[in-house]
Amino acid sequence: MWDELIPVSLVAELVFCPRNFYYRACEGENTVNRFVVEGNIKDEKRKERERLRTQEKLQVKEITLSSERLGIIGVLDAVENDGEIYPIEYKRGYLKESLSDDVQLCLEALLLEEHVGKTVQYGYIYYYSSRVRRRVEFSQELRNKSIEAIDKAREILYRGEIPEPVADTRCHGCSLLSVCLPFETRFIKEKGEKPKRIITELNTGRVLYVDEHGAYIGKRGGKITVTKDGKVITEIPASYLRQLIISANANISTQALKFLLRLNVDIVYQSTFGRFEGKFVPEENKNSLLRIEQYRRHIDRDFTLEVSKSFVKGKLLNMRTLLLRQNREFGDREIDEACIRIKNVITRIPDAGDKEELLGLEGIATRDYFRVFGKLLKPKLDFDFEKRTKRPPRDPVNALLSFGYSLLVGNFISTVSTVGFDPYIGFLHSTRYGRPALALDLMEEFRPVIVDSLVLSVLNRNMFTKEDFKERFGGIYIQEKGRETFFKAYIGKIQSEILHPIFEYRVSYRRAFEIQARLLAKFIKGEIEEYIPFALR
CATH class of the missing domain: 1.20.120.920 (CRISPR-associated endonuclease Cas1, C-terminal domain)
Incomplete structure (x- = not known):
């Protein structure tokens, strides 16, 4: 029995990069980039149909399973039953061999086995860009590696020590690159090759400054609007914003306030003379x-x-x-x-x-x-x-x-x-x-x-x-x-x-x-x- 269940997806991150696991599991980092967004969009489209039945098989999507014995919890993208029951994991990108993907699927199979009471021999990983499945056999070797990954994940959680940066091709396209700074860290520690420019997270970092007395800040669809006397002064997609600064006797609607906080946008209040007075803070960093x-x-x-x-x-x-x-x-x-x-x-x-x-x-x-x-x-x-x-x-x-x-x-x-x-x-x-x-x-x-x-x-x-x-x-x-x-x-x-x-x-x-x-x-x-x-x- 474990006090804390580790998400299967995080164990897979550890296999790919232990440092990535540390940032997500220990420090609560959840920065996104365009690859994460693309994957989320594809997931939303896939979730539109929760059950799919054909003459040959039944497919059920989004199943959450956990195991107190293993100390893990996971959301299975899909489970199919065509006489044999097996998990399916969906991945953005093209067909490839990936141990971290295989471990994630194997852990999902272990959860499935515990809940259905029968052995799961194989599963599939579907790659959106290739539009093909790759079959993964759950050999004893893969099962052992998956259990070892759980043990290593728990050790990092217990010790709270950050692993060394991998600083290799795995870092390219990683959504935590701007947080981890692997090449910069290695350069400072070893004085080696100068790091290359970071591709930062998706947020465009725009700031909306409201300095109009009597202005009203509201929400219209996915946009933030600033109006006065019924006329629109400015309108901006909320996803572009990083900060809203209010430096006047302006009002903001509760709807707009909640919407911006959900998007992790800071709302800062200043006096008319520019003195910082306070701010609404999105959910506090869990680090x-x-x-x-x-x-x-x-x-x-x-x-x-x-x-x-x-x-x-x-x-x-x-x-x-x-x-x-x-x-x-x-x-x-x-x-x-x-x-x-x-x-x-x-x-x-x-x-x-x-x-x-x-x-x-x-x-x-x-x-x-x-x-x-x-x-x-x-x-x-x-x-x-x-x-x-x-x-x-x-x-x-x-x-x-x-x-x-x-x-x-x-x-x-x-x-x-x-x-x-x-x-x-x-x-x-x-x-x-x-x-x-x-x-x-x-x-x-x-x-x-x-x-x-x-x-x-x-x-x-x-x-x-x-x-x-x-x-x-x-x-x-x-x-x-x-x-x-x-x-x-x-x-x-x-x-x-x-x-x-x-x-x-x-x-x-x-x-x-x-x-x-x-x-x-x-x-x-x-x-x-x-x-x-x-x-x-």
């Missing part, structure tokens, strides 16, 4: 093993200091890179001197003895950075910048920086939650009630290259005037039109592609967010020996 390790590492001072040094180093490297790149046009001596001072601070990071000393170094470099940041604005502009101010921002430049950072933290809350982290337990940033410390940790590396560079870009391209800002209670805030302008530019920025500084393939910044979060997860779990920050060259 409790990662969160346990995160909590354990959080109270480990040595680990906390080590990973915090990486966050700070990445941030300062990107600050310096931004100043150097932008100063090619200006040739300002003070900016060059600031870059030298920041470089000197970076060299002192490894010797920081505690987090307080590390934060002191970060503060020194950040002050040098913002002391010359205003020099990167073209002289003809009406905007001045002397120093970083917040809560409230005292000038338009600070208002844009604050708004941009609020958008960025929203992205990272979603990213770390997707990976399976608790966004409120961090390492560099102290833990306070309601503070997304881990999201703030990871976004440090991206502040200069995403928000700071974008603020310089939109201002130097004259996309804003002083009319886009308004003074309220001693602070300067962005008007509605200005927020919309900046948000569109922000989305364009995070969806733009760059050469990844570690792996040297092209990815969007949004994808780079997730890669860093997954590398951090691998470091926390001990799969890799260092966390390498994202630092542009």
Whole structure:
């Protein structure tokens, strides 16, 4: 008798790739790609007829069977009886020999044998693309391999240790490729061949931003609509969405809310001034093993200091890179001197003895950075910048920086939650009630290259005037039109592609967010020996 029944399909995944089994069974990953979607569509068509009777045989579809003795449970695609009873498994793709497919079918036969009380000699695997069946004989050898696979699966579940990446042709087309990062993990551990670009999951990653007072967000068929006064403002297929940001007094229907949550779309609320206020979260990632390790590492001072040094180093490297790149046009001596001072601070990071000393170094470099940041604005502009101010921002430049950072933290809350982290337990940033410390940790590396560079870009391209800002209670805030302008530019920025500084393939910044979060997860779990920050060259 077993406390937990293992799905037969997961045992088959283990035979194909033990690491794939670990991610699905231990961490609850269920990422899909186009191959999975195609298979699901074919399954839906097949399920339309639950029973099929001809003169020769009876076919029954979708039978769920379990065995306490074996400790497994499975859904049999179909069972046929033509005098002999046997299982049928349906697979996307072309006819092929596959041990993992054979093991899955054999385990289904073992379940069937236990329930009908007679031996099942063979079964069939039907391949959609070839439109042919392949007969599988349930030899004693195959039965032994199938039982051994169950034992190995249970061992991985019990130990909770992630298997090594296979990093071979099995990875091509795998829906968990963007989660597993097999080639990237091997490269970091062995410093071997550079990995090739990842084909990411199906989600197109679009963001819908609603900044219209009195707007109504609803559902029409498979689309999300935004209307005001009975007129449609925008309409978008829900399957394209990754995030909905509401930054106005807009309403959303319960139907639309539930629909988006089922599709794992984050619904984020911001204040009119762009401050993150909260979010509706789809079903929480079930990766409790990662969160346990995160909590354990959080109270480990040595680990906390080590990973915090990486966050700070990445941030300062990107600050310096931004100043150097932008100063090619200006040739300002003070900016060059600031870059030298920041470089000197970076060299002192490894010797920081505690987090307080590390934060002191970060503060020194950040002050040098913002002391010359205003020099990167073209002289003809009406905007001045002397120093970083917040809560409230005292000038338009600070208002844009604050708004941009609020958008960025929203992205990272979603990213770390997707990976399976608790966004409120961090390492560099102290833990306070309601503070997304881990999201703030990871976004440090991206502040200069995403928000700071974008603020310089939109201002130097004259996309804003002083009319886009308004003074309220001693602070300067962005008007509605200005927020919309900046948000569109922000989305364009995070969806733009760059050469990844570690792996040297092209990815969007949004994808780079997730890669860093997954590398951090691998470091926390001990799969890799260092966390390498994202630092542009």
